[in-house]
Amino acid sequence: MARRALTENVVKLTRQAVTDARVEPGQGERTVWDAEVRGLGLRVRASGSKTWVIRPPRSGGRSKLFTFGTADTLSLAQARQGALSRLAQAQLGDDPHEVRKAARAAARxxxxxxxxxxxxxxxxxxxxxxxxxxxxxxxxxxxxxxxxxxxxxxxxxxxxxxxxxxxxxxxxxxxxxxxxxxxxxxAGRVETNPVIGVNKVVEERSREHVISDADLFAIWQAAGDADAGRITKLLLLTGQRRNEVAGMRWSELDLKGAVWTIPGERTKNKRPHDVPLSKPALEVITAVPKTEGRDFVFGTGKKGFSGHGQAKRRLGARTKDVPAWRGHDLRRTLATRLADLGVAPHVVEAVLNHVSGSKAGIAGVYNRATYATEKRAALDLWASHVLALGKPRLEVVAPDPAALGGELQDLGTLTTGDKAP
Missing domain, CATH: 1.10.150 (DNA polymerase; domain 1)
Structure with a gap:
């Protein structure tokens, strides 16, 4: 009976046929099926409403009608195009009802x-x-x-x-x-990324700020002995990254050997890194009281130190005459000034845990051991430089040039005439 009714209501729809479609007297609704696009129908109700429907191919039972627009909003040509697209999806196994549900869920x-x-x-x-x-x-x-x-x-x-x-x-x-x-x-949750094309709030340039000796002295003096101040001093003395210093653990420290070993999971390049500790760096660390059962050197609770932003603002208020600087500028300053003091570039890279082509692969294993002496000499030299900043004359005793991995400059030209800030 249903098949006969379907056959009887199959016609080649035209714009006029859509306009003229009516229900028979006493009928609540009827569906007129299109002979051109099989599966597309026009459902007509006694109220006068006309809705486009499709009947996807059956797969294990009677398929449900799927409505997708009204004759007032979709022309016959648009309805045929939409029906062909949805019927093709159904042929590929995509249930139009499920597709619609997913689209609605995504929209919500x-x-x-x-x-x-x-x-x-x-x-x-x-x-x-x-x-x-x-x-x-x-x-x-x-x-x-x-x-x-x-x-x-x-x-x-x-x-x-x-x-x-x-x-x-x-x-x-x-x-x-x-x-x-x-x-x-x-993940199929959205179709587009609206952030693409949105301007940055400010343009960022690669920073090249190297802090002067006078400003380094001011920062050192203002840092103080709270956790934030000690972290600042260690950033200056070691040249390591802020999160590495702030997350320092007692278990990473060999205080007798004066070495701090940062595990690979905490370094940017995923390689473990040995940092020789100068005497001033050791003094900063050993001044921190230990908390029983807590491995972190700085901060409280289950994590390392947090609150860098607030700490930096407080330090900035105490160093108003110092041009704007960031924690990473201390690392850049150490690298630049070590080079000024005659430390070879590959030793500076080793101090910073930068991996150049010459240190990749198996060579890196040997370099790590070979540069231990050079790194210690470089950081000891830098610590001497930092501690001498407040003296009337800056007198740096040059270590053995071979220990630094390169020829030293005439240090006298770097020290004469330097005045206390």
Whole structure:
């Protein structure tokens, strides 16, 4: 009976036929099937409404009708095109009903929902410090966008929030949001990344700031003996990265041998790194009281030191006459001044744990042992330089040039005439 009814209602639809389609007296509704696109129908109701439907090919039972528009909004040509696309999807195994449900779910998914699903993935992929920055940007700094459908966010909305965050933090938030959308596209949650094309809040240039001796002395004097100050002093004395120093563990320290071994999981290049500790660096570390059962040297609780931003602002308030600087500038300054003092470039790289081509592969194993003496001599020389900053004359005793891996300059030309800041 159904087959006969279907056959009887199959006609080659035309624009006029769509306009003239009516139900028979006493009928609630009827469906007129198109002879040109098999599976496309026009459902007509007694109320006068006309809806386009398709009946996908059967696969294990009677298929359901799928509605996708009205005759008022979709022309016959548009309906045929849409039907062909959806019927092709069905032939490939994609149920149009499930496709629609997924599309509706995606449209309902808010940015906050995506963030909740993305953060565990980001935590597994990123280093702890990088993850903390991403989490802060997505969960706190961009909180005003959380209720917006993720697929509907516009570039103007995003840029407005980034500007409100401001400066380099706005740029970091932009990167975090773009990373979220890149993951969401790969997971099939959204189709596009609206962050692409959004301007940075500020243009960033590679920094070349080398801190002067006078300013280094001012920073050293203002640092103090709290955790933040000790970290600043160790950044200056060792040239290591902030998160490496702030996350220092007692178990990484050989105080008798005066060596700090940073494990590979805590270094940027994933290689373990031995840092010879000068006498001043040892004095800074050993002045920190140990807490029983806690391996971290700095900070409190289960993690290392946090609160760098607040600590830097306080230190900045005590060094108002010092041009703006960052923690990483201390590392750059050490590298630059070691070169000025005659330390060979490959030894400076070894101090900083930079891996050049000559240190890659098996050669790196031997270089690590070979440069231990040179690294210690370089950092001892630098510590002597730092401690002499406040003296009327800067007198640096040059160690054996061979120990530094290169020829030293005439240190007298570097020290004469230097006055106390």
């Amino acid at each position: 998914a808010t940015l906050g929902t995506l963030i909740k699903d993305y953060l565990p993935v980001a935590k597994a992929r990123l280093k702890p410090r990088s993850y903390e920055n991403v989490e802060r940007a997505l969960e706190r700094q961009l909180v005003k966008l959380h209720e917006r459908p993720a697929s509907e966010l516009t570039r103007s909305e995003i840029y407005k929030e980034l500007v409100a965050i401001g400066g380099y933090a706005g740029n970091r938030a932009r990167s975090a949001l773009s990373g979220l959308y890149a993951w969401a596209i790969g």
